[in-house]
Amino acid sequence: MSLTFRILLILAAIWAFRFVIIEIRKSKLQITDSLSWFFITLVFILLALFPQIAEHAAELLHIQSPVNLVYLVVIAILIFRIFLLTVRVSQLDNKVKELTQRLAIDETDEEDEKK
Amino acid sequence: MSIKVLVIIPAYNEAGNIERVVGNLEKNYPQLDYVVINDGSRDDTAEICRKNSFHLIDQPVNLGLSGTFQTGIKYAYSHGYDAAVQFDGDGQHRPEYIEQMAEEIEKGADIVIGSRFVNEEKPKSLRMFGSNIIQTLIRLTSGRNIKDPTSGMRMYSRRVMRILAFNMNMGPEPDTVAYLARCGAKVKEIQVIMDERIAGESYLNLSASARYMMVMSVSILLIGAFRPKIKLQEGSV
Numbered sequence A: 001m002s003l004t005f006r007i008l009l010i011l012a013a014i015w016a017f018r019f020v021i022i023e024i025r026k027s028k029l030q031i032t033d034s035l036s037w038f039f040i041t042l043v044f045i046l047l048a049l050f051p052q053i054a055e056h057a058a059e060l061l062h063i064q065s066p067v068n069l070v071y072l073v074v075i076a077i078l079i080f081r082i083f084l085l086t087v088r089v090s091q092l093d094n095k096v097k098e099l100t101q102r103l104a105i106d107e108t109d110e111e112d113e114k115k
Numbered sequence B: 001m002s003i004k005v006l007v008i009i010p011a012y013n014e015a016g017n018i019e020r021v022v023g024n025l026e027k028n029y030p031q032l033d034y035v036v037i038n039d040g041s042r043d044d045t046a047e048i049c050r051k052n053s054f055h056l057i058d059q060p061v062n063l064g065l066s067g068t069f070q071t072g073i074k075y076a077y078s079h080g081y082d083a084a085v086q087f088d089g090d091g092q093h094r095p096e097y098i099e100q101m102a103e104e105i106e107k108g109a110d111i112v113i114g115s116r117f118v119n120e121e122k123p124k125s126l127r128m129f130g131s132n133i134i135q136t137l138i139r140l141t142s143g144r145n146i147k148d149p150t151s152g153m154r155m156y157s158r159r160v161m162r163i164l165a166f167n168m169n170m171g172p173e174p175d176t177v178a179y180l181a182r183c184g185a186k187v188k189e190i191q192v193i194m195d196e197r198i199a200g201e202s203y204l205n206l207s208a209s210a211r212y213m214m215v216m217s218v219s220i221l222l223i224g225a226f227r228p229k230i231k232l233q234e235g236s237v
Helices: A004-023 A031-049 A050-060 A065-113 B017-027 B046-049 B064-078 B096-108 B126-142 B159-168 B174-182 B206-225
Strands: B005-011 B032-039 B057-058 B083-087 B113-114 B156-157 B187-191
Touching: A004 A031, A004 A065, A031 A050, A031 A065, A031 B174, A050 A065, A050 B096, A065 B113, B005 B017, B005 B064, B005 B096, B017 B032, B017 B046, B017 B096, B032 B046, B032 B156, B046 B057, B046 B206, B057 B064, B064 B083, B064 B159, B083 B096, B083 B159, B096 B113, B096 B187, B113 B174, B126 B206, B156 B159, B159 B174, B174 B187
Parallel strands: B005 B032, B005 B083, B032 B057, B113 B187
Antiparallel strands: B083 B156, B113 B156
C-alpha cells in the first residue's frame, strides 16, 4: 500500500470520528448507535498503521493487491451496515404502525364511551 | 421524609414478579408513590397490573430500559416530584432503603446510588470484573470513586431529573452517572442489600454484556471527553 493511500485512510478516519462526535454533541445521535462508526474508524486506522495486515490477508486470499483487499473490507462493512439499517427501519416501521393503531382505537373507544 | 419521591418501576416481561414486588410496596410502604411502566411486554405484565389496580403507565410498544425509565422521569418531573428512584420490577431492590436515599437527596445529593459495596467487599466474578472496569474508567475521567456503578437502584434529584427527562443519551446507566458527575452533580452511595431475581430472565446475557461493556467504555472514556457540559441549575430540590 502506498504512503498516500495510508495517509488518506487516516484522514478519512479522523474525518469520520469528528463527524460522529459533532452529531453526539448536538444530541442528534444516540451513543449506542455510534459504536459501529467508532469501530469503522478503528479498522481504517489499523489498516493504515499496519499495512502488513492487508498484505498478509491479500496473499492468503489470492488477491492481487492489498489495496483491493481494503476495498473489499470496506464494501463488506458497508453492506453489513446497510442490512442492519434495513432491519432497524423495518422495526421502526412496525412500531409506528402499532402506535398509530393503538392511538386510533383508543380515540374511538373514548368517543364510544361518551355516547 | 419530607420530600416527595416517586418510585419508578420499569417492567418488561415481569409477569412472574410484578404482583409480589408491587404488592409488597403497596402493603408495607403505603406512604410511597409509585408507578409501574410496562415496556410493551409480551406476557401478562399489564393485565396483572390492571387486575390488581396498580398505578400503571402502559407503553404500547417496546422502547427498551432507557426510554421506559425516561417515561417515568418525565411523569415524575411534570407531577412535581422532588426526587425519583429506579426500582426494578424483578424484586432485586428492597424498598426499605428508599427513605434513607431520600434523606441524602434532602441533604443536597443529586444522585444517590443504592450500592452493594460501600462497606462490603466486591466478590470476584466476571460481572464484578466488568463493574471494576467501569469504576476505574469513572475514576480516571471524573475523579470520583463510585464503588457500585452498575447498581440499577439510583435516586435522582429534581434538577437532575430535568436533564434526564429532556435530553438524548441520558439512559439510567453508569455513563450518565459519570457524565453528570463531570458536570458537577453530587453523587452519594449508601450501603444496601440486593436480592436475586426470583422469576424471569435478566436481559444481560453474555453477548449483551460484552456489548454493554463496549458501549460503556467508549461512552465514558472517549465520548465523555467531548460532550458539552450541561449546567446544573442552582439550588437543589
